Amino acid sequence: MESTTRSRGAFVRLLLAVALVAVNLRIALSSFPAVVVLIQEQTSWSDALIGAFTTIPVLCMGLFALLVSRLTHYVGRSFAVSLALVIMMVAMLLRLAGAQLLTLALSAVLAGASIAIIGGLVPTIVKEQLKDRVGTATSVWTASMMAGAAVGAIATLPLATVLGSWNRALAFWALPAVLGLIAWTIVERPKLTPRKPAATPVRLRDYPWTNPLAWSLTALTTLNSIVFYSAIAWIAPSYVERGYSPETAALFFGLFTGVHIAGALILPAWAMRSRYRRTVFLACLIVSTVAILLIAFAPRFAPGAVIAVFGFTLSGGFAIPLGMLSEYPATTSISVGLTSMAMSVTFTIAAFGPLLAGLLMDVVDSWTLVYALLALVVVMQMPAVRQLRRGALIN
Numbered sequence: 001m002e003s004t005t006r007s008r009g010a011f012v013r014l015l016l017a018v019a020l021v022a023v024n025l026r027i028a029l030s031s032f033p034a035v036v037v038l039i040q041e042q043t044s045w046s047d048a049l050i051g052a053f054t055t056i057p058v059l060c061m062g063l064f065a066l067l068v069s070r071l072t073h074y075v076g077r078s079f080a081v082s083l084a085l086v087i088m089m090v091a092m093l094l095r096l097a098g099a100q101l102l103t104l105a106l107s108a109v110l111a112g113a114s115i116a117i118i119g120g121l122v123p124t125i126v127k128e129q130l131k132d133r134v135g136t137a138t139s140v141w142t143a144s145m146m147a148g149a150a151v152g153a154i155a156t157l158p159l160a161t162v163l164g165s166w167n168r169a170l171a172f173w174a175l176p177a178v179l180g181l182i183a184w185t186i187v188e189r190p191k192l193t194p195r196k197p198a199a200t201p202v203r204l205r206d207y208p209w210t211n212p213l214a215w216s217l218t219a220l221t222t223l224n225s226i227v228f229y230s231a232i233a234w235i236a237p238s239y240v241e242r243g244y245s246p247e248t249a250a251l252f253f254g255l256f257t258g259v260h261i262a263g264a265l266i267l268p269a270w271a272m273r274s275r276y277r278r279t280v281f282l283a284c285l286i287v288s289t290v291a292i293l294l295i296a297f298a299p300r301f302a303p304g305a306v307i308a309v310f311g312f313t314l315s316g317g318f319a320i321p322l323g324m325l326s327e328y329p330a331t332t333s334i335s336v337g338l339t340s341m342a343m344s345v346t347f348t349i350a351a352f353g354p355l356l357a358g359l360l361m362d363v364v365d366s367w368t369l370v371y372a373l374l375a376l377v378v379v380m381q382m383p384a385v386r387q388l389r390r391g392a393l394i395n
Helices: 002-022 024-034 037-044 047-065 068-075 077-097 101-129 132-165 168-191 212-241 248-275 277-296 303-324 332-350 352-364 367-379
Strands: none
Touching: 002 101, 002 132, 002 168, 024 037, 024 047, 024 077, 024 101, 024 132, 024 168, 024 212, 024 248, 037 047, 037 132, 037 168, 037 212, 037 248, 047 101, 047 212, 047 332, 047 352, 068 077, 068 101, 068 352, 077 101, 077 168, 101 332, 132 168, 132 248, 212 248, 212 303, 212 332, 212 352, 212 367, 248 277, 248 303, 277 303, 332 352, 352 367
């Protein structure tokens, strides 16, 4: 009985630490767009330049995803997570400098590097240390990440009012990194002995570059992420420019990120249990397309409900293929290679979505066109869904 209680206590402590670490995975991305209107009022920066500040961290997420395995080979997984949290703290505090292009760009680079390291390592640590409760841990991990995104989206603008400036509000989000580092250090301290783990770095030849199914999964996550990161960057500003107050637009943005929690928890589990999971996936894509078209052509039509449906189905469109990354590989090395391939390609390409949307607005000044093109990107995922047959293997 005492051993069981101790085991349960260790599980809860690790789960809490995982949750506090995961909160940092999207908060740097969602907090910046929440105060874009204030930044542009102060600086008159173009939409393309503003979009670049979402492009940079996502691009770095893709590039650094290729280096995570080699980093952990030398310093160990647990230490690498702690290092990433320190990097995130620095990234957020750099935003105190305000409207300085160099410091904001450096902040974006460091945030992207931190997210790549944490996102690449903690799920593996969870699988090793909580192998009998991976489902619960993964749900908590995903929900915490999405909750961080929602809090950053909703609370940053009010924080700017309370703290007196948008840059102080952005720097405030160094606090979750501090809390995550404290929790992670307490939980992982006994396990930090060998600095060099047994795992070997992923090699390029371990990536299934020539496998059609691998490319189908990669295409799905990439196209979905183009829409997601473009929406993250521009939902709030687009509604402000269409006549809504910044406070209302921030609430819409928070709603969009918040419903991702429910979508990521409900839709993948439903799809995996269903005999018709490709149909479930296609339904998500169709509903997402309809929701984006409503945002494009009828922004005044039940905006809260439309945004909620859009966020819910869009999150499922990412989480379903994400779960399949561990289903189709025939070996562990292929699994690692597939995940690295999918995430590096996904983030590297999706990073340019916000930038291109900003450029398009600078040229044609039409949110209708921007959202219509995003709807087309969702439709482009549909042919790849046909490849997702049960029982297929990536060798």
